[in-house]
Amino acid sequence: MVRLQRPPIPAPLAVAAPTATQALIDSWAEGNEPEVQPAIYNHPAVKTALRAAQNDKCAYCETRNPTSHDLVEHFRPKNGSRQTRQDALHKPEYFWLGYSWENLLFACDRCNDRGHKENLFPLVNPAQRATAANRDTGLEKPLLLNPYGAKDPEKHISWDRDVPRARNHSRYGRTTIATFRLDEDSLLLRERKKYLDDMEKSLDAVEALSANHPKRIAVRPVFLRCASNKEPWSAMIRANLGARIEAL
Template sequence: MIRIKKSANTPPILTIQGVSETNRLIDFYNLNPTSYSSRLGVLSKNITKIHFDNTIYGDATVKALLKMDQHNKCCFCESKFTETSYGDVEHFRPKKAYKKNGAKSLTYPGYYWLAYNWNNLLFSCEICNRKHKRNEFPLDNELTRKPFHSHPNLLSNEDSLLINPIEDNPSDYITFKEEIPIPKNGSRKGATSIKVFGLERLNESRLENLKAIKLALTLTNIDETSIEEVNSAAISFKIKPLDLIESIRDAKSLYNSAAKDTAKFSLCVRCNFPHLPIN
């Protein structure tokens, strides 16, 4: 995970239809708040469910801007997956219902008034969103979660146990020992985020990436302007000198890009190769 800088210009569909729909939901909720809420002894099937219009938050203009802001990477696992799947518009604070820390069941309603809020939307891979994060939204202290009928909410007081890449700097909470994510300085928020986002599932892919960078670093040490050095290295690599020069140039390109925001698994790369350029 890395910090995500979102475009300042919110997609118009969120500021027009999104705001209008949010106001409609709040008005409906205020008519009978208890009918939407989990309460002791009330079965989930008896709770009035709030319905959301996915053509608003899932509009192509919203998704395109999220993808651009995130360099076509998943906000959680930093994989580049858009060549093989569409990806999801993810709600950082779950809109329909949420799971408290360690809870087995969902609490209704979720942060429904943030369903169309630009600052609650992220672009994620389907596995992070649908298999791992889902409706999880644990807080360190549930008392900091304000009652939902006080909509002008005090979200900044919520001590979320999940790293929000829009507001937090993930590198404050997570570091990497080679390919393995570990909580920085024993951070509980880091540990919870690693678990909830399922970040360890990508250990093998991150390891392959690190190996490729290590090899590239070896190649960048060869002076491509020295015929003697190139010829000697080409013999040891058992390739033609011209092919080696091409590989050295590819390696330099990887060296320059591997730790940047645009690169996959960039936080892992930065932790392992702190001297690589990040801008």
Template sequence: MIKLELGDEPHELVAARQENWPAAVLLFNQHGVDHKEFRELLETGYQVAKPVLFQRQYEKCAFCERSEDAEFRPVEHFRPKKGAQDKVDARWVTTSGHYWWLAWTWSNLYFSCQSCNMAGKKGNKFPIEPGTARAQTPTRPIVGPVTPEFFDCSMERRLLLDPRLDDPLDHLQWIPVDRQLPKAKWRWTLEGLDSLGDMTIEVLDLDRRVDFVNRRLKGLQNLWEEVDLFIADDQLVNARRCWDKLLAQYIDDPYQEFRNAGWWAVDTLCPKDMRDRYGLRHPQIPVVTLPKAT
């Protein structure tokens, strides 16, 4: 997972919200959140954001960084639209009502792979810190527009990384399993650096991507071997050229998978003091920014 800067919402989503919101309020006022017709309406309209999310996320899942085909992949609600599940005494318990009013909210939507979206992974799971309160829910009947505080969840003590707001490198780290092996044979594993990282790994089951990541990092390690050999032979020009190739391929290219893991691997294989010593440029923090217009 890396930080995502996804820009302004597309006008198609604005239109979908304007179309569906009045009907949602009417059904909510009449029947509440558990009515079949109301819950069916919550599945309508927000999918128009998928082409824009797919493009701006460089065709990758927002959570696990796997490249995906957009056709059969979902738009994921970061805060679930049909009741949030919290972890209580090692069990997942549903809190009814959260967060239906965010069903058509741009900041709550991501392009996701099927694995991260499915019920056995994230699904409706949205844990918060024990003893803290969820964002306030609108109460029946809604009269007039829903006031802005319902859309501001910044005070909520969530335990799930939000790629728009958090830098995952501060919370998730890839580390070698056995540093006693030669660097070319290192295998990597994912660990949380705090409770936010630990819960994100658990909820999204990010460990399932470990084999994919290690296959990806094998190519990075092979290039690093070349850099290391050039350094040993005092061929620093060639070392820097090969190093730049490594960074361009595994860190800088926004379409590449698992840039979070690539950054940690580069920083571990060749730490800052070593880069300074041999004049190797420092890897950029991987961030997704808006694709350039063509």
């Protein structure tokens, strides 16, 4: 997971969100279950803006998955939340953030699905959770790292080769890794390990060339790009190979 810069709100969302959000609040006040409309938060302009800001990668696992369904994900879940996987679903929660630009990000199917994040949204103190009646999330301290948030994920997650670990026992790092199963999902582990091993082998071969060998000069920008946020699993590459790539 890497830190991201949120782009300006896409115009279709900016136009639709205020009225649509008020409609959800009114619906709840009338005793109905608020229904967040995908057509608004999943608008192509929203997807395009998030994908561009995230270099087409999942905000959570940094995977670039061409078969993903391009899900626009709600950081605070829109249909109720759970503190732990065993908890009952607390409803109605966070529906009022269903169209909030600050609450949206682009995530892969895997991170979004059952067994990963789904409705999980653990807080340091669950008693401070915002409710439908008191929609102020200002007191909440989420335990999940938000790539668009104030905390730099790389300060909370370190790497043991291809496996992420909580840096300095960070509770935020630990909860984020556990929620998305970033250290135990077999397909993700396999793909990520192969990517690191292959890149390390390529780097070994390039380092064996003389300093001004044309091939070494030619591939340096490619390695630098892989250590930048533009390519998948860049936090892992930086942690493992960043210094060697810089020295090429």
